[in-house]
Amino acid sequence: MRHILSTLNPQQLEAVTTTEGPVLVLAGAGSGKTRVITVRTAYLMTHCHVQPQNILSVTFTNKAAEEMRERIVGLIASLGHNKLKENPYNKALPLVCTFHSFCTRILRAYIEKLEEGYTKNFNIYDADESEQVIKLCIRNLSIDEKKITPKFVQNVISGAKNRGEDLESYIRDYPPAKRDAILNIAASYEKEMKTANALDFDDLLLKTVQLLQKDKEIRRKYNEIFRYIMVDEYQDTNPLQFVLLQLLTEEHQNICVVGDDAQSIYGFRHADIRNILDFEKYYPSAKVIKLEQNYRSTKTILNVAEAVIKQNVYRKDKKLWTNNPEGEKVYYYQALTGEEEAEFVASKIKEILKIDPQKKIAVLYRTNAQSRLFEEALRKHQIKYKIVGGFSFYQRAEIKDIVAYLKVILNPFDNLALERIINIPPRELGERTLEKIREIAKQMNVSLWEAISIITDEKANSALTEIAIQFPKRAVSSLCSFKGLIEEFQRETALIQKGEKSISEFVKGVIERSGYLQMLLSSNSDQDHSRAENLYEFVSAAARYDEVEDEEGVTKSSGLLGLREFIDYAALTSSTDDFDEASNLTLMTVHAAKGLEFSVVFLVGLEQGVFPHIRSLDDENQLEEERRLCYVALTRAKEVLFLTHAKKRHFYLSEVENEPSIFLKEMPDEFLEDLSYSSSWLSAERKKKKQAKIGVPTYDSVEAVAEFFRQKSVRNEMQRTEEIENSPKLNDENLADEIYPGIYVLHEKYGRGLVLKKEGKGEAAKLTVSFPGFGVKKLIEKYAKLKKG
């Protein structure tokens, strides 16, 4: 442990060893904040005799949690020789999870204490599902869907919940008609969710907070368990999450939050940077530690990133510095079209991977829709890549269908899931029958499942004659067999409980005996066949939940809880979570790249309307969030950074010409190198500047030369004059075939590079050439086989 501590800088060390009381760590990009949390965890266990189960670390994504867990395990394993051995720490591990999965855990144990009608078997609705419920409510209230869209209402409801505010006061400034409509919809939504025994993402947090507020005993219990709490990416927490933390730390106040206000990019999810400011207010004794040394990026990359973020008004002053080398220039490329931009990126990546196949590269974009062009270009060049986000595995229709089956089996009141599967595969339970079931459910104020039970139960059936809803025999028998199917599965869950059946076996049974698989296999479309394959994959995903090790290291079935966990995982896991570190090339959104780092980063689509996104252009606050997002993107790069934009691109159905991003304009051009083949926005910009400075027009033919010399910094002033004098005169002859400083050359391996220096003459001349992505190389002209380019 001492050895590990000695690798920390003084600030990191302080953050690690200040274990008691509230701590606020303001950690700049790449300053080792994750390291602080992992080492701190190990330190708590080894030096402070804290039991692992008394430590909680909260992360932003499941992926981050997984990664941190691994790092903690690795760290503890490397400390194998010390105190850890004396205590049975080896198996027990600190809890590392997201806010949402943490809350799910608590609610699965205690939600019934809330006495709102929810039971332990509640299902979790993702954003899509909750939107569907809202849509249903709007229709039921016969409100015009166009006037008040489901998305809008969802946002408002979510906003109130996450801000920890009462909906009524949250929307007090809305026009009365709208306000009433929203309140009605929200009330109806809440009722629907309760009937279905379902919680949305926000409810997970909210119900946990309410539970802890209401029940002193439970609050005390969790305070006692989680005596040391750490929160990563604190800048992206929202007020409701802050309240949760306050409740959890009431007794011990051993809370350490780590964050960077400059990287706050989840305002749209109601994250609030004010949580950072309020932290000191709520915990007056908080110790504030700043981590300002960056270990990740080159000086040049950091300079560019700082120049951009400096434009923000709302910003805590914090300067990031690094001992890392200057590094290469940040490369800039203007493409003519979106396609050409992708082509440039793909061919550059090919060059880079040819030299070093192990390089970790990322292509980052603002929106998922941009990925398509890059995928096509990469496929064309036969470059392997991994794509994160977009349509996740768990979002596919067939997977959601099977998850819906599982959800209904564990919680048949889940109306949404039930409607989803009742007629898939077709069971002759179509719209008409369903409509009647809904009607009964509505009149009797029960769930669809209960309504079905009434219909199929002969005794209760007499109630139906009163409401005068008739079911044909055929429909009743279809309903009976559907109900029987589900009940059969439900009985089978007892076998899982007893450990006589594994989760994956069970899931396989559901897929087969529901007729779902058969439906896909008997289809003659290729798409359905690949869907069937996805289901096999789903079964193997379930297999991961089959067996767990207990304290003695004996494997046993994890039982029903495991099945529940598996379903929850499918609901809470996002596409961001399938980032595969083993892959060399990853395509993803900037949001998804948060917390990650890469040797080479391509940040693409730097255009007004794309990045910054069109919807943020007229709002200063949103623009600042975009700028922080840009800062996050830039600071992902360790060694090499490429920035690209296209003059024209297809946008929906039309073609648009976008201005270069304002963020490009904010970057000092001495850090940039222009790789564009034709004259670009940047070169024009430079020309303008130069003309303004010198007042002499430049000519296109020597533009590259002028540009090159412009890039030399002021301290090279003397050298610069020399070079101009030494360089050959720029007449037509020279331009024809001679290589001289300032022009671009093509190299077999390194691609296109800029000639910086020439020593000697003719074939024997020594050239110093800068190749984007590979750095500065010295070459002998006659061996290098250079072509002008």
Added chain:
DNA sequence: TCTATCTATTGCACT
């Protein structure tokens, strides 16, 4: 009742 086909709508980031 089911299936295929057409039409209309809508389009950021994510737990």
Added chain:
DNA sequence: AATAGATAGA
């Protein structure tokens, strides 16, 4: 472009 919803024909 992709998807939800409506509609017609089997």
